[in-house]
Amino acid sequence: METLRWENGTLYFLDQTLLPHETRYLSLTDYRAVIEAIKRLAVRGAPAIGAAGAYAVVLAAVAAAREGREGFAARVRAAAAEIAQARPTAVNLRWAVARQLRVLDIAAGEEPEKVVARLVAEAARICAADAAANRAMGAYGAALLPPGARVLTHCNAGALATCGYGTALGVVRAAHAAGKIKMVYADETRPLLQGARLTVFELQQDGIPVTLITDGMAGYLMAKKGIDAVIVGADRIAANGDVANKIGTYSLAVLARHHGVPFYVAAPLSTIDAAASDGSAIPIEERDAAEVTSFAGVAVAPPGTRVWNPAFDVTPADLVSAIITEKGVFYPPYNFKDNQEVLPIG
Structure with missing residues (x-):
């Protein structure tokens, strides 16, 4: 589609x-x-x-x-x-x-x-x-995965989030085409369930094996099932490699570090904001409380409940194993401010 x-x-x-x-x-x-x-x-x-x-x-x-x-x-x-x-x-x-x-x-x-x-x-x-x-970053990212890879992803960074193929799911698609994917685990991604509604839908359409989990299961999944890589997209990447992505990404990065799992970010160079020196310079959108207090129009919290609803969080660069782009894979320490491949943003 x-x-x-x-x-x-x-x-x-x-x-x-x-x-x-x-x-x-x-x-x-x-x-x-x-x-x-x-x-x-x-x-x-x-x-x-x-x-x-x-x-x-x-x-x-x-x-x-x-x-x-x-x-x-x-x-x-x-x-x-x-x-x-x-x-x-x-x-x-x-x-x-x-x-x-x-x-x-x-x-x-x-x-x-x-x-x-x-x-x-x-x-x-x-x-x-x-x-x-x-497609280019898909090929670069697939090369990082071992045969029989078990991959965890968050939110939706697939064809539906792009003009075609996907970023994080582009890596998954390329790896699946190479016969490398054993299972993809998709966080449901609360509060709007883009992982459950969109990522699972995309992968099922492509015949890629996928298992849905709640956001709170990720740590136990890593401990019990074993995960070979976490792969996510990004909404903005700072010059030092700090990554803003859908809320819940930071938690996955912390869990991945604890369990010794590589944490990869797949994003085009247009997502890198070289003018933002680090994650503190990235504006974080806060959305309506109703997204948390209700679902599909049905209230799930008492009236008057206070809500904090940031749409994104920032993962520090030292938790990011590599950033996969269409020009290749970048490894820490990241310095996109002086990288000539990064296009200026007006």
Whole structure:
């Protein structure tokens, strides 16, 4: 299934809030609707959010072009600023919007319709490059796994989180194709169950053996069943290798270190924010308390319950065994600030 696609001026999203029970595509022609879809997790996963943001800029440019040439660029920039803030932690969103704004600068003085065409082409390049990057990191990551590997993953870093194939699950897919995967264990990933709803769904579709566990079972799983590697994605990686990912990732890294299990992060270079010196510079999104106090519209906590609901946590670099990218595998000590492969984020 395609996560998103652009067709005849309309952006189509697979609504991931409905999976695995219903497959429905949203058709959006307003950039504000894309922002709302990103916020409510209809589209999620850092690379997919980046691609969605790139196409949201296109929709903003289409709307701005209808108002005429005068003030066109300013209107697009104002909308782009809104889009970039839809989810603050996933740096791919800001990165993709910045790429579109560079296109806007390059096309300065051209007719709005020509600028729109340039922006569509750039968004398509972002999507195609992401899918290619995922396959490359899949190959690099698969080489790290032993035959008969038992892998633990968290949240969803698969095709549904990208423009195709996946980051952490891209590694799993490549390893499975090489006959290396014995079992994948998927954390359910509370409070929204992306692991249970999406990761298990993806792996079942591909015929990859998968076992679902609750988040609280990971440590006992490592002790009793044996795990050969933990592989997760990332929403932002700081220059020193600190990794922001779905809440619960930090706990897995601590458990992996205690049990002597390699802890790998698979992410494209666009997820690295070289301007963030360490994890303390990464903004952590906090979400609505209702995500914790209720599930599927049913209250599970007493009225008035206080809630702390960070969507992400930060895993210190010294707990990360390696970072797998489309340009190869990086090992500690990490220093992405001076690495020429890391693209600047505007």
